[in-house]
Amino acid sequence: MAAVRKRIPKEQRKAEILxxxxxxxxxxxxxxxxxxxxNEAAGIARGTxxxxxxxxxxxxxxxVESYFNxxxxxxEENQEHLRNAFETGTDPLVSWRNFxxxxxxxxSGNPELTEIVYRQAIGRDEDFSARVEVLLEDARSKVxxxxxxxxxRGLLRGVDxxxxxxxxxxxxxxxxMDQVLRKRRDDLEKLADEIVDNQIxxxxxxxxxxxxxxxxxxxxxxxxx
Amino acid sequence: MAAVRKRIPKEQRKAEILxxxxxxxxxxxxxxxxxxxxNEAAGIARGTxxxxxxxxxxxxxxxVESYFNxxxxxxEENQEHLRNAFETGTDPLVSWRNFxxxxxxxxSGNPELTEIVYRQAIGRDEDFSARVEVLLEDARSKVxxxxxxxxxRGLLRGVDxxxxxxxxxxxxxxxxMDQVLRKRRDDLEKLADEIVDNQIxxxxxxxxxxxxxxxxxxxxxxxxx
Amino acid sequence: MAAVRKRIPKEQRKAEILxxxxxxxxxxxxxxxxxxxxNEAAGIARGTxxxxxxxxxxxxxxxVESYFNxxxxxxEENQEHLRNAFETGTDPLVSWRNFxxxxxxxxSGNPELTEIVYRQAIGRDEDFSARVEVLLEDARSKVxxxxxxxxxRGLLRGVDxxxxxxxxxxxxxxxxMDQVLRKRRDDLEKLADEIVDNQIxxxxxxxxxxxxxxxxxxxxxxxxx
Amino acid sequence: MAAVRKRIPKEQRKAEILxxxxxxxxxxxxxxxxxxxxNEAAGIARGTxxxxxxxxxxxxxxxVESYFNxxxxxxEENQEHLRNAFETGTDPLVSWRNFxxxxxxxxSGNPELTEIVYRQAIGRDEDFSARVEVLLEDARSKVxxxxxxxxxRGLLRGVDxxxxxxxxxxxxxxxxMDQVLRKRRDDLEKLADEIVDNQIxxxxxxxxxxxxxxxxxxxxxxxxx
DNA sequence: TATGAATGAGAATTCATTCAT
DNA sequence: GATGAATGAATTCTCATTCAT
Numbered sequence: 001m002a003a004v005r006k007r008i009p010k011e012q013r014k015a016e017i018l019x020x021x022x023x024x025x026x027x028x029x030x031x032x033x034x035x036x037x038x039n040e041a042a043g044i045a046r047g048t049x050x051x052x053x054x055x056x057x058x059x060x061x062x063x064v065e066s067y068f069n070x071x072x073x074x075x076e077e078n079q080e081h082l083r084n085a086f087e088t089g090t091d092p093l094v095s096w097r098n099f100x101x102x103x104x105x106x107x108s109g110n111p112e113l114t115e116i117v118y119r120q121a122i123g124r125d126e127d128f129s130a131r132v133e134v135l136l137e138d139a140r141s142k143v144x145x146x147x148x149x150x151x152x153r154g155l156l157r158g159v160d161x162x163x164x165x166x167x168x169x170x171x172x173x174x175x176x177m178d179q180v181l182r183k184r185r186d187d188l189e190k191l192a193d194e195i196v197d198n199q200i201x202x203x204x205x206x207x208x209x210x211x212x213x214x215x216x217x218x219x220x221x222x223x224x225x
Numbered sequence: 226m227a228a229v230r231k232r233i234p235k236e237q238r239k240a241e242i243l244x245x246x247x248x249x250x251x252x253x254x255x256x257x258x259x260x261x262x263x264n265e266a267a268g269i270a271r272g273t274x275x276x277x278x279x280x281x282x283x284x285x286x287x288x289v290e291s292y293f294n295x296x297x298x299x300x301e302e303n304q305e306h307l308r309n310a311f312e313t314g315t316d317p318l319v320s321w322r323n324f325x326x327x328x329x330x331x332x333s334g335n336p337e338l339t340e341i342v343y344r345q346a347i348g349r350d351e352d353f354s355a356r357v358e359v360l361l362e363d364a365r366s367k368v369x370x371x372x373x374x375x376x377x378r379g380l381l382r383g384v385d386x387x388x389x390x391x392x393x394x395x396x397x398x399x400x401x402m403d404q405v406l407r408k409r410r411d412d413l414e415k416l417a418d419e420i421v422d423n424q425i426x427x428x429x430x431x432x433x434x435x436x437x438x439x440x441x442x443x444x445x446x447x448x449x450x
Numbered sequence: 451m452a453a454v455r456k457r458i459p460k461e462q463r464k465a466e467i468l469x470x471x472x473x474x475x476x477x478x479x480x481x482x483x484x485x486x487x488x489n490e491a492a493g494i495a496r497g498t499x500x501x502x503x504x505x506x507x508x509x510x511x512x513x514v515e516s517y518f519n520x521x522x523x524x525x526e527e528n529q530e531h532l533r534n535a536f537e538t539g540t541d542p543l544v545s546w547r548n549f550x551x552x553x554x555x556x557x558s559g560n561p562e563l564t565e566i567v568y569r570q571a572i573g574r575d576e577d578f579s580a581r582v583e584v585l586l587e588d589a590r591s592k593v594x595x596x597x598x599x600x601x602x603r604g605l606l607r608g609v610d611x612x613x614x615x616x617x618x619x620x621x622x623x624x625x626x627m628d629q630v631l632r633k634r635r636d637d638l639e640k641l642a643d644e645i646v647d648n649q650i651x652x653x654x655x656x657x658x659x660x661x662x663x664x665x666x667x668x669x670x671x672x673x674x675x
Numbered sequence: 676m677a678a679v680r681k682r683i684p685k686e687q688r689k690a691e692i693l694x695x696x697x698x699x700x701x702x703x704x705x706x707x708x709x710x711x712x713x714n715e716a717a718g719i720a721r722g723t724x725x726x727x728x729x730x731x732x733x734x735x736x737x738x739v740e741s742y743f744n745x746x747x748x749x750x751e752e753n754q755e756h757l758r759n760a761f762e763t764g765t766d767p768l769v770s771w772r773n774f775x776x777x778x779x780x781x782x783s784g785n786p787e788l789t790e791i792v793y794r795q796a797i798g799r800d801e802d803f804s805a806r807v808e809v810l811l812e813d814a815r816s817k818v819x820x821x822x823x824x825x826x827x828r829g830l831l832r833g834v835d836x837x838x839x840x841x842x843x844x845x846x847x848x849x850x851x852m853d854q855v856l857r858k859r860r861d862d863l864e865k866l867a868d869e870i871v872d873n874q875i876x877x878x879x880x881x882x883x884x885x886x887x888x889x890x891x892x893x894x895x896x897x898x899x900x
Numbered sequence: 901t902a903t904g905a906a907t908g909a910g911a912a913t914t915c916a917t918t919c920a921t
Numbered sequence: 922g923a924t925g926a927a928t929g930a931a932t933t934c935t936c937a938t939t940c941a942t
Binding site for chain 4 (some may be wrong): 479480481482570572573575590609612614617619620621622623624625628641645647648649652660661
Binding site for chain 1 (some may be wrong): 914915916917918919
């Protein structure tokens with residue numbers, strides 16, 4: 001018994017299981033996915049799974065954490081750029097637009113992970129919703145910080161930043177889920193333009209001529225490319 | 226055996242079970258809620274449940290359908306008002322704002338149902354996601370129709386209506402989930418104003434002076450109240 | 451509530467329920483038949499059933515008892531005839547053949563009851579198999595008595611009457627189940643002839659010329675008709 | 676949790692469960708036997724059962740199939756012998772008698788399986804009666820083939836072979852159920868003699884002197900032993 | 901008498917997790 | 922490390938029976 005399988009480095013084996021898990025969870029949903037499904041997809045035996053993870057919840061959370069880690073990096077990079085833009089006097093709208101595009105690309109490039117986070121993890125499953133709540137709030141506060149920075153520099157009109165943040169996140173998440181994942185739209189550049197255009201008009205300070213700002217920003221981007 | 230419980234009209238009993246179910250599902254999540262939980266919450270015996278519903282999925286879907294029925298009514302009423310506004314020459318922005326407020330009030334007044342729909346029903350649970358998908362698409366197309374109507378009358382700039390619809394729905398859902406349900410904000414009127422203000426600026430035709438339109442609309446509302 | 455249904459004499463209602471029950475049990479089997487099925491077939495409400503019977507087992511047993519009562523009467527009549535034949539000196543083989551035909555006709559005329567007794571009641575269901583065992587043994591001993599009578603009068607060769615009885619009953623039951631109920635053969639007269647012919651040859655005393663006995667018996671029957 | 680039990684080879688474990696199941700089904704009947712009963716009898720946990728069988732119906736049918744497989748082998752061997760007898764000119768009645776004895780021994784040696792097949796499996800339980808019907812018909816047709824062969828060789832009088840088959844099967848089944856299983860008669864040789872004696876007298880061609888045939892056959896057997 | 905809503909014991913089945921090999 | 926047979930808690934669902942109306 002115990003047909004011995006290839007012995008591969010610990011980290012690689014773990015990565016293989018995570019790969020299998022993300023597919024299985026996205027395909028069947030957390031509830032309907034069984035550990036056995038994951039094991040089969042990973043080509044390992046029942047017991048092997050538990051050498052790498054403590055439980056079903058554990059793999060799932062690891063995937064969710066990985067999503068938020070990656071997304072946090074994008075948000076932080078954007079903050080950085082924005083701050084740099086203000087310091088160097090370059091157009092902050094370019095940072096803004098870059099962020100939106102980066103977000104769309106990240107989600108669109110990780111459809112299964114996105115599916116898992118926004119359609120599986122969010123759903124009061126005592127198991128992990130507390131942790132997911134924290135992670136979401138973290139991400140949200142990073143977005144909020146971006147708006148605060150822009151507000152401080154007089155870029156925004158006197159909107160309720162909390163509300164603006166919710167609208168902004170809601171918009172990006174929905175566009176991603178709906179237009180990108182479901183309807184397979186792949187003109188991400190154009191979507192990013194639509195979104196930023198919308199946001200500038202909605203949020204920019206009256207001192208800023210939104211129309212013109214968008215023109216300038218487009219020109220800048222074109223020049224950059 | 227058979228500790229007898231007071232008999233109540235069939236419709237009332239069913240309503241009681243639905244009431245219990247919505248609480249249980251919102252509290253524990255679809256996955257973690259057992260039929261026994263619902264029965265206990267409703268104060269009935271195990272078997273009684275099955276006199277009114279075929280399965281756990283069945284109650285759940287009935288709740289979800291009820292959400293969408295109610296929401297559909299709100300969407301249709303809004304369409305009606307908007308159409309009337311165009312016909313009678315009254316300010317369509319008032320209809321627009323009324324709709325946003327009605328949506329916020331509906332969700333805020335039905336927090337558990339909202340929770341269930343947006344955090345439980347949306348999540349690839351083969352059991353019902355097909356049906357939920359259809360319902361969501363129905364609702365979405367009603368919102369889209371509203372935008373189409375406004376676009377036809379020259380109220381909007383040349384935005385991609387699909388994208389605008391996703392942004393709009395995402396915004397309202399997120400605001401509801403985040404600001405209303407989670408953070409218990411109850412200044413719905415103010416939230417509605419913020420949202421509509423945002424949307425007008427983002428979407429209104431350049432021929433319309435958003436700034437002014439918002440002023441007028443506010444005045445109208447005030448007069449009405 | 452409680453839509454009042456026709457009030458009919460107690461005995462008639464009971465008969466109606468039995469009628470419904472025999473059909474339902476034969477159709478679905480004891481196990482798969484639900485009281486509700488019977489109630490629906492009888493056009494009565496759930497509770498009404500229990501005004502006439504104590505339990506599911508109770509109706510079923512009542513049907514089984516009814517089968518054995520009817521069959522017992524046939525067996526007793528046959529005994530009677532046989533005894534008369536011996537007394538009056540008429541051909542006992544005519545009685546024998548009459549009995550076989552009567553048995554075939556009875557079973558063939560009550561296919562559902564037969565089905566119930568031989569395919570449902572016989573099957574160690576603690577519920578009622580003890581009682582069924584007794585009833586079967588009763589019937590068996592009546593058949594055995596017939597053979598004993600014939601043996602006493604020198605009609606049979608020195609066979610083991612117990613074995614002969616089993617063979618005889620097995621034959622009739624199987625023929626009924628197989629040829630009559632399953633294959634819908636309706637030439638009962640011919641079947642009876644085959645069976646009796648068989649039995650005479652197998653069991654008749656060597657002093658009796660089976661060949662001739664059968665001829666005579668046939669002639670007698672023909673004369674009678 | 677998970678009080679571990681000694682691991683035994685898969686085939687052995689399955690055999691143990693089947694052993695337990697045959698006892699439980701014979702004891703309580705299919706309907707009254709619960710999977711838990713089988714598990715307890717087999718000394719395994721609830722879930723273990725499902726590693727080997729899909730359902731209660733599944734184990735049951737496996738037992739039934741096993742009965743018919745074993746019986747089919749006996750029937751086929753008998754056919755073979757009979758054919759050989761005709762070819763080599765040895766007494767076919769010896770084959771006949773061998774078969775009857777083998778059948779009695781098989782059933783008497785597997786009382787629980789016999790009980791299950793003839794008292795549980797035969798009974799319109801939608802679950803499996805279709806399959807059982809097929810198996811019974813298969814067995815029946817093998818018996819019929821034996822009679823056809825004998826008829827072709829002029830061994831039988833012009834009886835309706837269908838009827839003869841039913842009588843023959845009914846006789847053996849009833850004798851087994853009644854005399855062997857219920858009344859614990861163990862003089863199988865004598866029973867076989869009685870049955871064959873009966874059958875020869877009932878079915879043999881007039882050209883054959885049944886009386887003498889039986890003598891010869893008995894002598895042959897004695898010589899053989 | 902008749903009704904049918906309500907009851908709850910009981911059964912089958914699933915699957916995350918354990919651990920002897 | 923790897924395996925996979927075994928475990929058993931937990932869940933859904935059925936249906937004979939009761940009894941207030």
